[in-house]
Amino acid sequence: MAALMLQGTGSDVGKSVLVAGLCRLFTNRRLNVLPFKPQNMSNNAAVTEDGGEIGRAQALQALACRVPPSTDMNPVLIKPQSDTGAQVVVHGRVIGQLGAGDYQDRKGALLDAVMESYAKLSGRADLVIVEGAGSPAEINLRRGDIANMGFARAAGVPVVLVGDIDRGGVIASIVGTKAVIDPDDATMIKGFLINKFRGDPRLFDYGYAEIARRTGWPGLGVVPWIAAARDLPAEDAVVLDRAVATGGGVTIAVPMLSRIANFDDFDPLIHEPAVRLVFVQPGQPIPADAGLIILPGTKATIADLAFLRAQGWDIDVAAHVRRGGALLGICGGYQMLGQTIEDPDGVEGSPETVSGLGYLPVTTRLTGDKRVVDVTGTSLREGAAFAGYEIHVGRTSALASVQPLLRLADSTHDGVVSADGRIAGCYIHRLFDHPAQRSAWLARLGVQCDGVAQEHRVDQALDAVAAGLEQHVDIARLLDIAGYRP
Structure with a gap:
């Protein structure tokens, strides 16, 4: 069995x-x-x-391999609930909640x-491609590491280091990684990739050669900015901080809750030409011209309900409803629309009961x-x-x-x-992935659906990204x- 691990000079450099x-x-x-990520930190989860x-x-990545996803592909998942605490999921099941220091x-x-x-994945694959988390240059996290070099050395998996040239400073980030990591960790790195290059790659020839000279690692390619990557679901909510309104026609607004989860729910709407999808940033009002407001999922419903009110979004929602606008809550957003949310066992924090927004005659008890x-x-x-799925x-x-x-299918x-x-x-x-369901929602808003299944769009994007890598890597x-021998 062969294996290869991609680690990054930082988060959001395009490893995924x-x-x-x-x-x-x-494939x-x-x-x-088969794909593998030892430890992931994300509130965007899949079933x-x-x-x-x-x-x-x-x-x-499992879809890219044309295989069903399994819990072995991501054995440790950390789901942040606050700035200092998170839910810990091991082999697909919640084992408890830990503070950042405790988890460290x-x-x-x-x-x-x-x-x-x-070991399970290795036993049934010709090649396992492993994704690191964050960066091995975060040497403050090296003790007990299982996400990057700790895993690579334990499993004997060679590493390719990825740098993002679009954000700038890629030469320093790669050379700097070599400078700060343990020399034994550095021996695991067998080459580097430059990602997200815009323009003529020949302009980077000197920088590319200097990275190789200063690190001793060979360059394995300069990957251009591949437009199709935008059609793939993102995992980190950091991308929403840079999101801009898309499309035209009817406006659909999604407030950016502080612990927003599973935000790829809205990817199909981003591509709809008749929809202007707006992720409303904290401190900004919900657009008054919105035809539909969607309250998204969240990892911490009670805390994010308080966050929503602190932004004044509850007032915007009330005005929207008075004007006859449509309102949808998904998962945690659904819980917020009810009369009360009870947390008697302190699932999300201290035991308490809070008032919901009061738009639906339901109550939620957290268990x-x-x-x-x-x-x-x-x-x-x-x-x-x-x-779809429930989580x-x-x-x-x-x-x-x-x-x-x-x-539901079970009646x-x-x-x-x-x-x-x-x-x-x-x-x-x-909910919106299937064109029939999406068409029904958009028809209520007076616009037409493009009729494209989200799964088909993602599959095409995967082929386009693969073709780009074939050409430039x-x-x-x-x-x-990786040690693959045909």
Whole structure:
């Protein structure tokens, strides 16, 4: 079995997309490829066939390999709930909550779980492509590391270092990484890649050669800015801080909650030509011309409800509803639309009960058990199909006779819709992926859907990224570094 690990000079340098592209490239070459990330930190999660959860990037990489996602592809998932605390998921199941300092002290104990999953994948693949987390240059995190060099050295997996030239300082970031990491860690790095280059790559010839001279690592390619990468789901909410309004026609507004989760729910709307999708940044008002406001999922419903009110968005929502606008809550956003949210066991923090926004006759009780499941079904109003997933704590109950929003394949119902159809909530993520369901929502707003299935759009983007890597990366040398022998 061969293996290769991509580590980065920092977060958001494009590791996830490069791993996905390489997975698709080698899969198209008929290799049996599997992705792996020892430790991930993200609130954008995906559901596996066995009812576990992993980072969204590893689910995308599994799709690139044309295999179902499994919990072994991301054995440790950290889901931040506050600036100093997070939920810890191991092999797809929640094992508890830890403060940042506590996790730093205990993360080394999770190496056994990481190595167990890696061994399982290695036993059934020709090639495993591993994604690091953050950067090995974060030497303050090196003790007990399981995400980067700690894993690479334990598993004997060679490393390729990725630098992002678009953000600037790529020469210093790669050379600086060599300067600060442990010399034994540095021996694991067998080459470097330059990512997100715009313009004529010949302009970087001197810089490219200087990196190789100063580090002793060979350059393996300069990857251009690949436009198709924008069609792939992002995992880090940092991309939303740079998001701009898209499209035209009807405006759909999504407030940027502080712990927003599963925000790829809205990717299909970004591509709709008749939709202007706006991620409303903190401190900014929700656009008054919005036809639909969507309250998104969140890792901390009660804290983000307080955050929403602190931004004055509750006032904007009330004005929007008075004007006759439509309102949808998904997962945590659905919980916020109810009358109360109870947390008697302190699942999200101190035990408390808070008032919801009061738009739907439901109440939510947060519980320690988490529902993680793929679902399919139809909307009750139009009979439009959908395929998505649930991933949440808490159970929502009706306080009065209500009209359900969705019928699931097992004949149960999910969600609630107001009598006039303008206000609704449900637990289903990726509700808009299916064109029939998306078309139904857009028709209510008076615009047409483009009819493209999100899965098809993502699959095409993976092929385009793979083609770009084939052209600009020394693929033969990558395979040699990985130890692959046909």
